[in-house]
Amino acid sequence: MNKREKERYLREYGMIKDETGHPFFPYTVYKDGIMACVVVGVIILMSILFGAELGPKADPTTTTYTPRPEWYFFFLFELLRVVKPPELVILATIGIPTICLILLILLPFIDRSAERHPLKRPVALVAGITTIGAMAYLTILGAVAGAPTEIELPVAAQYQEGKEVTASAGCLACHQFGENGNSGPGPALTNIGAKLPRQAIERTLLNPTAPMPSYQSLQTQDPEAFDQMVDFLASLK
Amino acid sequence: MAILPRLGRRPEAPPAESPDIPGVLKRGGNGEGPSGFDKEALKKGAAEVPISVAGWLEERLGQTPALKHTLFRRVPGHDWTYTLGFAVLIAFMSQAVTGVFLAMYYDPSPTQAYASAAFITNELFLGEFVRGMHRWGSTVMIVLIFLHMAQTFFYGAYKYPREMNWLIGVILVTLTLAMGLTGYLLPFDQRSFWATIVAVNLNGTGPIIGPYLGDFLRGGADFNAITISRFYAIHMLLIPGLMIALIGAHLYLVTKLGTTAPPWVKARKRRELAKEEI
Numbered sequence A: 001m002n003k004r005e006k007e008r009y010l011r012e013y014g015m016i017k018d019e020t021g022h023p024f025f026p027y028t029v030y031k032d033g034i035m036a037c038v039v040v041g042v043i044i045l046m047s048i049l050f051g052a053e054l055g056p057k058a059d060p061t062t063t064t065y066t067p068r069p070e071w072y073f074f075f076l077f078e079l080l081r082v083v084k085p086p087e088l089v090i091l092a093t094i095g096i097p098t099i100c101l102i103l104l105i106l107l108p109f110i111d112r113s114a115e116r117h118p119l120k121r122p123v124a125l126v127a128g129i130t131t132i133g134a135m136a137y138l139t140i141l142g143a144v145a146g147a148p149t150e151i152e153l154p155v156a157a158q159y160q161e162g163k164e165v166t167a168s169a170g171c172l173a174c175h176q177f178g179e180n181g182n183s184g185p186g187p188a189l190t191n192i193g194a195k196l197p198r199q200a201i202e203r204t205l206l207n208p209t210a211p212m213p214s215y216q217s218l219q220t221q222d223p224e225a226f227d228q229m230v231d232f233l234a235s236l237k
Numbered sequence B: 001m002a003i004l005p006r007l008g009r010r011p012e013a014p015p016a017e018s019p020d021i022p023g024v025l026k027r028g029g030n031g032e033g034p035s036g037f038d039k040e041a042l043k044k045g046a047a048e049v050p051i052s053v054a055g056w057l058e059e060r061l062g063q064t065p066a067l068k069h070t071l072f073r074r075v076p077g078h079d080w081t082y083t084l085g086f087a088v089l090i091a092f093m094s095q096a097v098t099g100v101f102l103a104m105y106y107d108p109s110p111t112q113a114y115a116s117a118a119f120i121t122n123e124l125f126l127g128e129f130v131r132g133m134h135r136w137g138s139t140v141m142i143v144l145i146f147l148h149m150a151q152t153f154f155y156g157a158y159k160y161p162r163e164m165n166w167l168i169g170v171i172l173v174t175l176t177l178a179m180g181l182t183g184y185l186l187p188f189d190q191r192s193f194w195a196t197i198v199a200v201n202l203n204g205t206g207p208i209i210g211p212y213l214g215d216f217l218r219g220g221a222d223f224n225a226i227t228i229s230r231f232y233a234i235h236m237l238l239i240p241g242l243m244i245a246l247i248g249a250h251l252y253l254v255t256k257l258g259t260t261a262p263p264w265v266k267a268r269k270r271r272e273l274a275k276e277e278i
């Protein structure tokens, strides 16, 4: 907006206020009051209907967990999954959110036209609707992508136990085994034994690259289960 | 301020010596008893409520320009989407109140966190209800803050002269999401624990400050005993403090600049104005 547009905006704003305006109290206060009752009412209702569940106590040595964020982070988590190549994972986790944040901060300085009517700002309108659509889509994807705990790959009997440990250890949230599990952010492990030797797999589990959590504590607490898991992984060829 | 002529007009006259009689007393209409249900009179009476309230308050508090500028300022005609900002504020206040009650019983130590959360949920009178309000309140607040953001975006409210309010708003969204992240760990059940580990690891992958941020959140290279009290301090002191300050600035700007009029509302006098400019 140039100086003239600014002045004109302020002048028209003043006129609109005189022509259609009301004193804040009680006109706006009354609307806001109704809205406040609705908000508090909805929160109370949701609390009564859905309660506050508390799962089993956190257990760092556990072999059953599902790293599932609160639903409003699904879109971020899903972004992680959509972007597959490991080199690009940083882009998904940090890059895209940071870029979005910077764009949001810069918005008032990018879009400086005087026009305010949404239908007369086609670029802003399309960008806004696209962003909302993309976030909604990713959130829904995240909501339906469950947290599976079963691996259906056929394995020799001696690896059966290792398979169960692995299935319940939460790897499926980030890795695919055959048909099971999510196809990201981690690579598929269907043939991991062919790609990595046993020690390398063990090293990965103890010292993984983020975002994969470390399973060091599983090894200290339950070395047998840990070894079974590594044996099972090494057998996948 | 046309309907409040008296409020702005006091010169330097010392109020203690010659207190103006507020409008409500001057009218003297109240002594005559009810005059039936006259709709017009009722309407007129309602229109004078702000004047008499202002008068009543001013008589007792003395000259209060702040009050005049906030409570009785003139705002353009609004649709209901303009209540969204206030709705976010209410959700935030609900989180603050329920959070205080939870803090009375919650113990942020790795050994006691889960037990205290379980005590609140299962034994404390209304404990689950308050915890539920806090949990679902976070969902409601996130939904409302995004709706509020969308409203200001589509209505072009981020434009001159309200750019600063948009900037403050963007920081507030980020902080609200950070509240969701740090609060999720506190009940210390399986879900929250593992989701938080992954989230913190993700933060740690960021360039330059990433590793430091991860270490800061965890209180060390690994998830350890002080991680939970870190999250607690961040969740209930650091971020809320920042948010309260920023919300204060946000609301100050809202009252100072006034809220926008919906973009399709045009001043009647605009035509004449346009002619004038040519």
Ligand code: HEM
Pocket: B081, B082, B083, B084, B085, B086, B088, B089, B092, B145, B148, B149, B152, B157, B158, B162, B165, B166, B167, B168, B169, B170, B172, B173, B247, B250, B251, B254, B258, B259, B260, B261
């Ligand atoms: C804790 C969070 C927030 C609170 C409590 C809050 C509160 C409010 C209130 C009460 C208003 C005035 C009424 C209205 O127009 O809705 C307002 C206006 C505004 N808010 Fe927020 N807000 C928050 C977050 C945000 C965010 C995330 C943004 C955008 C990034 C934002 C941008 C604006 C703008 C641009 C206005 C001026 C709107 C206008 O003049 O029409 N706010 N806010």
